[in-house]
Amino acid sequence: MATEHGSGEVPDLSTLVTAAQEGDRHAFDEIVRRTYVDTYTLAVRLTASEEDARDVVQEAYLRAWKGLRKFRGDAQFSTWMYRITANSAATLTSKRRRQRTVQIDDVADPIETEVALHPELATENVELMAELSAALDELPARLRTVVILKDVYGLSHEAIAEELGISVTAAKVRLHRGRKRMRDLLYEEAGRHADAV
């Protein structure tokens, strides 16, 4: 970043964003370096595919670079990036849906991604998160997307509706159905297994 070279200080994200908005490519590259794991994680969750997630990440950063001047800073950069990622994933998913002539042999195996967890998480929480991830994977994509964006990443109904090209009411309905389905998957399935034993 032109303004920080040689100073020895590590610029914070908002400083980098300001520099990148003024056309500093090095600053933008640094933003990508700092945020791409987070963006990739969201992309994997939304697409349930490592390959698609890679495409989504590249597309999302291209859109971010082109539209960076429009970022006003009234939201966090990470939130803005989540919205772009959600929009890129939605575009890719709808493109895939149009192209889909999937052969049984072509169906991808469930993803086995290496997961990094916060070291202080209790075992109980780790188990809960594993159950939740499995339940999320069971949801239809349109419900999963809304549950992830709202309940995991904390986006507003309005932001979700805008990025997915649906009404706020539709976003709320999908969230309601998604949460209900998740609850059924987590507790009714568990109940059935307990009864069977």
Next chain:
Amino acid sequence: MPTQCDEIAVLLPEAVDAAEPVALPVRRHIESCLRCQAELARYRRMLRGLQMLRTQYFEPTPGLLAQTLASITAASERRAVTSTLTKRRIAYAGAVAGAVAAAGTTTAAVLVARARRRTLPV
């Protein structure tokens, strides 16, 4: 489950959100019904777990960072070339328009001069 509990159960996916207002009769029922309290607790646990998923990261496949940076560079270069071409096109169009305007003015001046000459009395 009594009918009222069934009706409440439908509302719980929203009621679990702190931001969503819950009607007073619904709140009163939940406060007095152990089943609905247990059900709400399930939703709360689920929501808490979903929020914790934010602390979980997937390890990107090798090369993703390099590919992403390279694709931005390629897009920037394409944009720079397009921008240069557009500027040149505008300059050419301006030059052509200027030449056409000059030729038009000259032609008009010549025609006016000829017309004056014809109308002058001998």
